Amino acid sequence: xxxxxxxxxxxxxxxxxxxxxxxxxxxxxxxxxxxxxxxxxxxxxxxxxxxxxxxxxxxxxxxxxxxxxxxxxxxxxxxxxxxxxxxxxxxxxxxxxxxxxxxxxxxxxxxxxxxxxxxxxxxxxxxxxxxxxxxxxxxxxxxxxxxxxxxxxxxxxxxxxxxxxxxxxxxxxxxxxxxxxxxxxxxxxxxxxxxxxxxxxxxxxxxxxxxxxxxxxxxxxxxxxxxxxxxxxxxxxxxxxxxxxxxxxxxxxxxxxxxxxxxxxxxxxxxxxxxxxxxxxxxxxxxxxxxxxxxxxxxxxxxxxxxxxxxxxxxxxxxxxxxxxxxxxxxxxxxxxxxxxxxxxxxxxxxxxxxxxxxxxxxxxxxxxxxxxxxxxxxxxxxxxxxxxxxxxxxxxx
Numbered sequence: 152x153x154x155x156x157x158x159x160x161x162x163x164x165x166x167x168x169x170x171x172x173x174x175x176x177x178x179x180x181x182x183x184x185x186x187x188x189x190x191x192x193x194x195x196x197x198x199x200x201x202x203x204x205x206x207x208x209x210x211x212x213x214x215x216x217x218x219x220x221x222x223x224x225x226x227x228x229x230x231x232x233x234x235x236x237x238x239x240x241x242x243x244x245x246x247x248x249x250x251x252x253x254x255x256x257x258x259x260x261x262x263x264x265x266x267x268x269x270x271x272x273x274x275x276x277x278x279x280x281x282x283x284x285x286x287x288x289x290x291x292x293x294x295x296x297x298x299x300x301x302x303x304x305x306x307x308x309x310x311x312x313x314x315x316x317x318x319x320x321x322x323x324x325x326x327x328x329x330x331x332x333x334x335x336x337x338x339x340x341x342x343x344x345x346x347x348x349x350x351x352x353x354x355x356x357x358x359x360x361x362x363x364x365x366x367x368x369x370x371x372x373x374x375x376x377x378x379x380x381x382x383x384x385x386x387x388x389x390x391x392x393x394x395x396x397x398x399x400x401x402x403x404x405x406x407x408x409x410x411x412x413x414x415x416x417x418x419x420x421x422x423x424x425x426x427x428x429x430x431x432x433x434x435x436x437x438x439x440x441x442x443x444x445x446x447x448x449x450x451x452x453x454x455x456x457x458x459x460x461x462x463x464x465x466x467x468x469x470x471x472x473x474x475x476x477x478x479x480x481x482x483x484x485x486x487x488x489x490x491x492x493x494x495x496x497x498x499x500x501x502x503x504x505x506x507x508x509x510x511x512x513x514x515x516x517x518x519x520x521x522x523x524x525x526x527x528x529x530x531x532x533x534x535x536x537x538x539x540x541x542x543x544x545x546x547x548x549x
Contacts, residue, residue, distance in 0.1 A: 163266035163273030165472075175276070175475045178305060179258055182278060182471075185304050189297055191256040191280045196238035198259070202230040207237040207457050213428075216263045231262040235277055237454065240464060243283045244455030252284040258471060267443070272472070279448070279468030283455075286463035288399055291432050291450060292406045298446050298467040299411065302436060303506050306478030307445065311415045311437045314404060315422045317429050317449075318396035319386075320369070326390050327362045337366070341421045344370055361388040372420040376404060382420055400432055413499040413540035424449075434467070438477065445473055489513045490543060491525035492534040503534065503541040 160166060167175060183193060206214055216233040232238065235257050243253050258278040266273045280297055282290045295312070302310050320341070324334045333356065340348045349370065353363045368385040372378050379401045386393055404416050424433055424447060431450030438445055448467025455462050492504055494517040504514050515528050525533050533544045 161273075163263075163271055165272060165274065167472075171475070174479055175471065178475050178478065179278070179471060181304055182301055183256065183258065185300060186256040186280055186297070189254070189280075189293075191254040191282075191297075194239060194242055194255050194257055195259065196232065196235050196242070196257060199229050199231055200238060202228040204241060205230045205232055205234075205237055207240070207454060216265060218262055218264055233261050233263050234468075235259065235261060236279065236281065236451075236466065236468065239281050239466075240283075240451075240454045241458045243281070243464075244458040244460040244462060248460065249284065252282060252290070254280070254282050256280040272470075275470040276472050277468050278471045278474075279466055281464060281466035283462045283464045285465075286452065288403050288406075288432070290463075291399075291403055291465050294448060294465050294467055295403070295407060295434055296410065298434075298436060298448060298469075299414070301469065302446060302474070303509060305474040306510050307438060307474060309438050311417065312407070313417050313419055313422065313435045313437060313444075314400050315419050315424075315433045316396040316400045316431060317423055317433060318399075318431055319382075319393050319420050320423055322390055322393035322396065323362065323365055323369070323386075326393075327356075327358050327366070329356075338423060341370060342423060344421070346370060365389055370421045373418060373422075375417060376401075378418040378420070379404075396431070403432055411502060413502055428454075431465075436469075440477065440480075441473070445469060445477065488532040488543070489515060489528075489530040490532045490534055491515050491517065491528055491530035493517050494519055499540050500534070507543075 186193070202217070202219060205217060213233055218231040218233075220229055221227070222229045239255050239257055243249075243255065247253060256279065258276065260274055261277045263273045263275070278301075280294065282294055299310065299312070320338070324337070329337065337349075337352060340352060349367060353367055356363070358366075365386050365388065372382045372385060374381075379397055382397055383394065386397075400418065404418075407414065407416060422433075424435065424444075428451055429449040430452045433447075433449030435444035435447040437443075446467055446469035448465070450463075450465040452463045453461040454464055490507060490512060492500065492514050504516070507514050514534070515525075515530055517524075525531075534541050535544045
């Protein structure tokens, strides 16, 4: 006899039907080919692993997200992977043991005990890339470039990049001489943007007035590129490593602005995503449709130390299912469109045209002095200047 409601799935666990599965698999293949073109080699970590390996350097949050069970053979605690990055770091440190920079990529399902408040899923399909063995900002820039290209190949539009650096908070905490408990409390207050609690906490602590002032100013240091100069002034009495961290993300932003002149970049120096895990620059990509990051990453030097070999490292990851959902919406909006683009010697429009063509869309470029426009060229959409760059006007009558 069939059990009642036997078709139901656990909350946050999804099954993927043929049409969506085909789209997802095609996207997976395209992105792995993209990674391969950048020199990132595919690895496949195990779904289940010893808990110590899974939680290396990750902190309390990942511990709470990891399903645990007892191995009937060894008697040790095992876990279903909630994040593949520690496993890939083990491969670099313990198995590959290369002295030169190593580029690795991965894709596969991870399992979380609790779903994301917005997306609800507990089984994301994590895709990502990691670069080991180089400590300079050039490797951070490469990884961010690859993340942005991954979003473009997925068909994700209107991307906004957020930059930060955990070294700023670490440097101020060290300068203040905070113990681990107080630092953890301060971290929690900053993440909740609880300004009133921050004021109360600073009043309770016996700290140098300069350090107190700098910590109180930290939540205010968010916005555009002007935030960097504002931060140098607000944190003028901070130790050298704090100003070095500011200089690092400023240089990263400059290189990205040159490569992607129409990419909105913002800074939030009190945003400490992955604080227990990352050691340097951190970054995240956002789009207007979703109220959280759709891709994220940062520098996490020396994670391999527990596996016997510490190496500089930086990388990013995203949920392939989220990228597929966003990209499919874009594809449906642009289907059958031939886009007419005006002739302009402009870096922003060149970048937009490149992205559209990379996604498989037809873009007809106007030639100087030509006869006929979009209609005569058989185009049913046009590229028009927008407040934040260039946008597609769906029909000529819109």
